[in-house]
Amino acid sequence: MEFSTLLTFLGAAIILTVMPGPDNLFVLAQSITQDKKAGIATSLGLCSGLLVHIGAAVLGISAIIYQSTVIFSIVKFAGAAYLLYLAWQSLRAKDDPFTLKQQNIQAFGLLYRKGILMNVINPKVSLFFLALLPQFVNPIHRYVALQMLILGMVFLVQALILFSLFSIFAGKVKKGIGKPAIAKRSNMVQGILFTFIGIQIALSKQ
Numbered sequence: 237m238e239f240s241t242l243l244t245f246l247g248a249a250i251i252l253t254v255m256p257g258p259d260n261l262f263v264l265a266q267s268i269t270q271d272k273k274a275g276i277a278t279s280l281g282l283c284s285g286l287l288v289h290i291g292a293a294v295l296g297i298s299a300i301i302y303q304s305t306v307i308f309s310i311v312k313f314a315g316a317a318y319l320l321y322l323a324w325q326s327l328r329a330k331d332d333p334f335t336l337k338q339q340n341i342q343a344f345g346l347l348y349r350k351g352i353l354m355n356v357i358n359p360k361v362s363l364f365f366l367a368l369l370p371q372f373v374n375p376i377h378r379y380v381a382l383q384m385l386i387l388g389m390v391f392l393v394q395a396l397i398l399f400s401l402f403s404i405f406a407g408k409v410k411k412g413i414g415k416p417a418i419a420k421r422s423n424m425v426q427g428i429l430f431t432f433i434g435i436q437i438a439l440s441k442q
């Protein structure tokens with residue numbers, strides 16, 4: 237694979253990652269309502285979930301999901317339902333702002349698992365990789381699957397770096413507005429964001 241191809245792909249990946257989307261909103265919501273560590277834990281989970289979609293694209297499983305309306309719908313509505321559940325949890329906790337005492341390995345582990353699950357049950361991510369990766373693969377060279385895997389890992393690494401930077405920035409914003417009343421409202425904002433993302437996924441088409 238040519239180095240120029242990797243650079244072009246990296247540029248496209250960065251642009252796509254910084255564009256507003258479910259993953260960005262999820263990371264920002266966790267960072268602002270909690271802190272940068274929560275955002276980074278969420279970022280790690282989301283990027284771990286990308287491994288599943290990258291593998292699915294490389295193995296051709298994404299193509300099966302795309303061709304099957306039933307499978308696509310099942311995964312789509314499962315993802316939407318999970319996000320609406322997260323929205324309900326956030327809205328229910330609107331009077332219980334996050335505090336530093338709640339930070340522990342178990343809490344960050346939960347955020348990590350949430351990130352994985354949110355990403356894995358979003359079928360649009362698999363279709364995204366199915367559409368994006370082949371455009372940068374050179375069929376003349378051998379090992380097409382390996383080329384797709386390399387491109388997928390490049391996307392994952394840059395996404396993790398950018399999501400972590402988002403978390404750090406949002407964490408600083410959190411410190412700047414870290415009054416209890418605003419902390420309570422931030423849970424409501426998080427609930428609204430989850431609701432918006434869940435509805436967006438539920439209404440998405442193949």
